[in-house]
Amino acid sequence: MTIAIALVAALVLWWASTVLIIYLDGLRPWTFKYSFAGATLVMAASLWGLHETASDTSLTGAYLAFVAGLLAWGWQEVSFYMGIVTGPRKAACPEGCGGWKHFGHAIQTSLWHELAIIASAVAVVALTWGQPNQFGTWTFMILWWMHQSAKLNVFLGVRNLNEEFLPEHLTFLKGFLNKRAMNLLFPFSITISTVITVVVAQAAFADGASAFEQAGYSFLTAMMALAILEHWMLVLPMPTAALWSAGLKSRGEIRPFVAEIVVGFLGAGKTTFLQRLLAEADPAEKTVVLVNDFGELGIDAGLVSGGDAEVVELPNGCICCSLRGDVTDRLRTVLADMQPDRVLIEPSGVADVGALLGVLETPEIKPHLRETRLWTVIDAAAFVADYARLHDYFAVQARLAPVFIVNKTDLVDGEELATVLDTLASLNPRAETVLARHAQPIGHERTVVPVLGDRPEPHVHGSDSDDRAGHHHHGPDALGFESASLALDGSLSSAQLRSLLARLVDGEFGRIARAKGIARDGDGWLKFDIAGGRASVTAHIPRDEDTARVMLIGSDLDREGLATAFAEPAAGLRLVATA
Numbered sequence: 001m002t003i004a005i006a007l008v009a010a011l012v013l014w015w016a017s018t019v020l021i022i023y024l025d026g027l028r029p030w031t032f033k034y035s036f037a038g039a040t041l042v043m044a045a046s047l048w049g050l051h052e053t054a055s056d057t058s059l060t061g062a063y064l065a066f067v068a069g070l071l072a073w074g075w076q077e078v079s080f081y082m083g084i085v086t087g088p089r090k091a092a093c094p095e096g097c098g099g100w101k102h103f104g105h106a107i108q109t110s111l112w113h114e115l116a117i118i119a120s121a122v123a124v125v126a127l128t129w130g131q132p133n134q135f136g137t138w139t140f141m142i143l144w145w146m147h148q149s150a151k152l153n154v155f156l157g158v159r160n161l162n163e164e165f166l167p168e169h170l171t172f173l174k175g176f177l178n179k180r181a182m183n184l185l186f187p188f189s190i191t192i193s194t195v196i197t198v199v200v201a202q203a204a205f206a207d208g209a210s211a212f213e214q215a216g217y218s219f220l221t222a223m224m225a226l227a228i229l230e231h232w233m234l235v236l237p238m239p240t241a242a243l244w245s246a247g248l249k250s251r252g253e254i255r256p257f258v259a260e261i262v263v264g265f266l267g268a269g270k271t272t273f274l275q276r277l278l279a280e281a282d283p284a285e286k287t288v289v290l291v292n293d294f295g296e297l298g299i300d301a302g303l304v305s306g307g308d309a310e311v312v313e314l315p316n317g318c319i320c321c322s323l324r325g326d327v328t329d330r331l332r333t334v335l336a337d338m339q340p341d342r343v344l345i346e347p348s349g350v351a352d353v354g355a356l357l358g359v360l361e362t363p364e365i366k367p368h369l370r371e372t373r374l375w376t377v378i379d380a381a382a383f384v385a386d387y388a389r390l391h392d393y394f395a396v397q398a399r400l401a402p403v404f405i406v407n408k409t410d411l412v413d414g415e416e417l418a419t420v421l422d423t424l425a426s427l428n429p430r431a432e433t434v435l436a437r438h439a440q441p442i443g444h445e446r447t448v449v450p451v452l453g454d455r456p457e458p459h460v461h462g463s464d465s466d467d468r469a470g471h472h473h474h475g476p477d478a479l480g481f482e483s484a485s486l487a488l489d490g491s492l493s494s495a496q497l498r499s500l501l502a503r504l505v506d507g508e509f510g511r512i513a514r515a516k517g518i519a520r521d522g523d524g525w526l527k528f529d530i531a532g533g534r535a536s537v538t539a540h541i542p543r544d545e546d547t548a549r550v551m552l553i554g555s556d557l558d559r560e561g562l563a564t565a566f567a568e569p570a571a572g573l574r575l576v577a578t579a
């Protein structure tokens with residue numbers, strides 16, 4: 001009876017602890033530091049427990065020693081699978097890598113992990129040295145053997161690799177797994193394991209064995225039997241994953257998706273283009289839009305009304321190095337929660353496109369990415385003037401672009417358009433060019449797909465966005481801009497708004513690079529813009545959450561003057577925030 005209970009207890013404890021580890025490991029990466037800290041405390045407690053139980057030869061002593069050995073092993077698994085204690089190599093092998101070199105790389109992927117196991121094993125042995133209760137130590141050793149042998153076997157080649165258990169941040173390890181029916185080591189692994197199992201089982205059943213010995217050897221028998229089972233599972237066609245399904249629950253399955261990024265300078269027509277993409281979207285494809293508006297009031301999220309598409313606002317400000325982790329986490333959450341087929345991203349006109357592409361390259365995102373498309377929208381009417389001031393910005397953007405959407409062609413004559421096209425061609429001769437009006441391509445077959453192929457390094461310090469002293473800038477200030485946002489509480493007529501915008505365009509309140517907003521006109525609504533030095537006002541269809549507001553970007557902004565100017569006709573304006 002003691003033996004039966006001990007066998008069942010060992011299996012249950014082992015299964016439950018494995019499920020827990022798989023579960024914790026599938027949670028969002030920000031939780032890892034807490035899981036790891038918890039596991040480390042548990043590890044410390046288990047080492048203490050091993051020491052305390054080493055001289056205890058009661059039945060309880062056998063149980064406690066087993067649990068302590070199991071938990072000490074758990075730390076090794078947690079620290080490795082969470083990517084905290086791994087090895088110096090964090091990438092797959094290059095094409096054609098093989099033989100000993102490949103084996104060397106494989107060792108490098110988990111060198112620290114293996115050294116940590118050795119150090120832990122030394123500690124476990126030292127703490128129980130010369131004492132009668134060695135069951136905890138043996139539990140640790142058996143788990144180590146299971147681990148090493150299974151690892152060598154998956155490297156040499158087996159049928160079931162169970163790759164789905166590899167968390168995303170370790171997917172590069174797949175390159176070290178081999179799928180084949182069997183390998184030469186396998187029969188040895190099985191034979192050795194079977195011999196050990198028989199020996200420990202005999203000890204459990206031996207005449208005159210105490211309850212302590214019966215339970216202790218039963219634990220070891222159960223662990224060894226699991227080792228054998230685990231090995232057979234590697235080569236026999238068995239649906240082993242079902243055993244761990246409880247642990248996999250924490251992993252939001254992510255569907256492969258296409259990322260489509262719309263970039264362009266302030267006011268070039270990105271939102272207009274995005275609206276067109278949404279209007280033409282295949283309703284069968286689940287589409288999510290990420291907008292990253294510059295300014296506190298997030299006007300774009302309100303303007304992108306996309307039928308079935310859901311709109312998510314990214315953290316305010318520029319997408320750049322410092323925000324990269326946030327954006328990655330946010331995107332990961334969107335992918336897991338919303339399961340999109342297609343993600344449209346409109347970074348603000350001053351965002352660092354390279355940093356955004358870098359986010360798509362992170363190990364959390366990249367494995368799910370089917371394709372990246374990059375649309376670069378150019379304001380044909382404002383290009384020559386903007387380029388004079390911000391040529392570095394345009395040069396970086398142009399270099400990355402597979403396709404230029406040369407927009408606002410209605411505002412330029414043929415000569416000016418030719419100048420824009422020639423400049424773009426000199427910046428990136430390989431890019432395709434599509435002429436557009438209100439982001440609608442004209443005279444062009446509609447099949448252009450701007451797939452990003454081998455692209456230049458996404459974002460390197462020391463590139464054009466760094467100044468000569470090596471300081472890296474990003475965001476609006478890098479381009480010498482500041483922003484202001486105002487809430488417009490009152491109502492104003494189209495005529496009042498137009499005359500006010502004309503004063504803004506004239507530079508009465510500083511240099512306005514971009515303004516956009518919505519305002520009330522009696523019972524109606526107006527949407528207004530200043531882009532490329534031109535003001536426009538159109539009727540706006542309000543949404544429930546709409547509030548009248550304006551966002552301004554420029555330099556030398558006269559905030560007080562602006563507040564007063566908007567307050568005059570709007571009667572009751574509040575200055576909400578300035579940045």
Ligand SMILES: Nc1nc2c(ncn2[C@@H]2O[C@H](COP(=O)(O)OP(=O)(O)OP(=O)(O)O)[C@@H](O)[C@H]2O)c(=O)[nH]1
Nearest residue numbers: 266267268269270271272349408437438439529531
């Ligand atoms: N005349 C003209 N106006 C356009 C064209 N395309 C867009 N616009 C207008 O230009 C203004 C800016 O367009 P948006 O699509 O909001 O530009 P954006 O690039 O999203 O702007 P930000 O997000 O602020 O950088 C709006 O008033 C548009 O209606 C065009 O081809 N011709």
